[in-house]
Amino acid sequence: MRALIKYLTLLAATSFLFLEIATRLLNLSGHAVPAKLITEDNLYVPGTDSVWIKGGLGEIQSHYSINQQGFNSLIEYHVPGMEKLSIAIIGDSYIEGFHISVENSIGRLLESRLKDEAIVHEYGKSSGNIVDFGLIYQKHIKGNYDYCFVLISQQDLKQTKPGFMTRGDLIKPLNLQRRIYNQLSSVRYLNINHKLRLKIEQVFNEKLSFGQTDKLDSDSNDVDQINTDAISMFDSSVVFLYEEDRLSHEIVNQLGRETIRINHDHLPKDFGFDHHWNLNGRINCAETILQYVSNPTQRIK
């Protein structure tokens, strides 16, 4: 048995070395986008410009660029003037768009389709929920834009606490452990590309909880759980975007707000793990908004 333990130790070390070399040589591992407090909101460090890498074989390698306001965008978000049509889009990682190059974000796709007669600002951040979206709306958008679209999902609508807005205390200090983590390409690869930590947490939180799952997850169709206070933070002119598989018709009807469904006309190339977070997914969203802006009376219900 002692010989086996010795062999397994050597094997673990060799495998780790192989993985470290492979992830560096094949450029399979990216860095987590650094976070920063921007007026108490947990956003990204302005000016960060790098490549976002995802997938076991680095299938997705996209350019991202953080603007001065802390969002992934090629442009700065100054209060838009009257000379162009102004559009704001709020949402989660779908709007944030790390899975495609920032040059092809929904905003840029929409602007090119509107022949550069519009300016589009994307307020997207992963971990965002309806409370974050309401706070963003109140802080940056209300009264400043011609159109405001908010991407919502069933889970987002039920949250009662913000995920990043006003949550400045979430930034982790750069301690020794984090410094080592940043230096080890293989560990970042396992954690970011393969979601290893998340998967291990799931085993312990879900499988070993013997049925005591999160009430929100187990009863996701319950319209009573919708955070109506957060929804009331938006003016009546705001249009809610949704995807059919992420929001039930029952909730759409209960909302009592203007909603449009994103048409997935272009099938996403998803590599088996990147559901709708790719160029085709972004084109679908841009064209849905374009259709609404071009002819709001013929919108899709």
Next chain:
Amino acid sequence: MLFNSIDFVIFLPLVFIIYWVVGSYNLRLQNVFIILSSYIFYGWWDWRFLSLIFLSTIVDYSVGIGMRNNSDRRKKKFLLAISIVVNLSLLGFFKYYNFFLENFIDAFSFLGYGLGGSTLEIILPVGISFYTFQTLSYSIDIYRGKLEPTNDIIAFAAFVSFFPQLVAGPIERAKNLLPQITTKRYFVIKEGMDGIRLGLWGFFKKIVIADSLAPSVNHIFANYQELGSGILILGAVFFSFQIYCDFSGYSDIARGIAKLLGIDLMVNFNFPYFSRGIAEFWRKWHISLSTWFRDYLYIPLGGSRGTTFQSIRNVFVIFVVSGFWHGANWTFLIWGTIHAFLFVPSFISNTNRVYLDDLRVANYFLPALKEIVLIIKTYLLVTIAWVFFRAPTVYEAMDFLNCIIDWSSQKGTFLNPYDNQPLFKEYFYLIAFIAIEYLLVTNTISLFSKKLVPSLIVDATFILLIIINSPINNDFSFIYFQF
């Protein structure tokens, strides 16, 4: 619990440590631990179906004891009938109830009689075909006097539920597995190292080959009418390797884990795609099932001892039943029947036992030209039959083959079903895999090594390839779990 899941990565080391710590004190306790860990492993899918394994265990254990205590042949036969009825009823209800009902209603409506009756929402318990066959063989062997029944219900329950091979085989015989469970086990480093290598080789086949090919196979079979002949042939070839690597990968993982626990399971696959005839293919593919049908169905039917007609009938029976064992669908029946037709010529001409030796290198790296031709021919015939196995209906299988023959349509790119992504990775891995298999089957290389450094390099390379090719969001289940 899937072998290729994070759950199992956590589960296995814990089981391994506790198993050997407990085993150093008490064999009975070690067997109790096998049952406990096996029930956790199986209950991870659906704990309710543990009752079926428990029922099967109790029935066959009792039948075994009953047969030992009764010398009367008729009573023994009655007890055997109980075992057969209980096990086949479980299988019949969960696996075949809806199939028979649907076909019964269809047959009557075809004759103009409208029959009532609706199918049930039955969930197929994972691996039911495997463990019911395993327990059945125990009772039959005792009835035939080839095996002494065990008094030790703990050992018997461990034999039935032994988690490495519980859900997709190899279908072990009590003669092989039970004595290993009833005797004290010692950890042997060589066996442990071989177990690690075998397990990694199995994971490599499953994750790197089978799971890489799966999306393309699904895409091609789902859109076959839109695709050209070249791509459809590619789809059939990809599926042939997907199912081989998926299933033999599982068997290798099972054998590897069993070795780590000090238990030797039977070889289930022996490089079947290098067979020089259908008969040889069936001696090398899913060996535990083929031998099961040979011993418990073909030979009792008379085997090859009767007239030529009776012998051919017996061949057809085992191939058709073997097809039906895989699933309640006409496609599996047709698949089995095709293999019967492919097998019968060699059976009649008495050439079915020609190639009993291993494939050998004759000229440089290659075998004799005649053997190469026979290998390719056998592979093509097997691959055509796989289309019926993979297609959802017989009509679609026929249509798929018809579309292959229809060279007039020039649909899609020649050997790539996608218009927006390359297939380089799939080709690379597949060619590399065939090359490794060839070197293994000709004994040019060995999977196992006694030297430390080569062992470390090979194992670490397997681990690297398994990690970087692991699916991100969903772990692909094993194809044979549905059977």
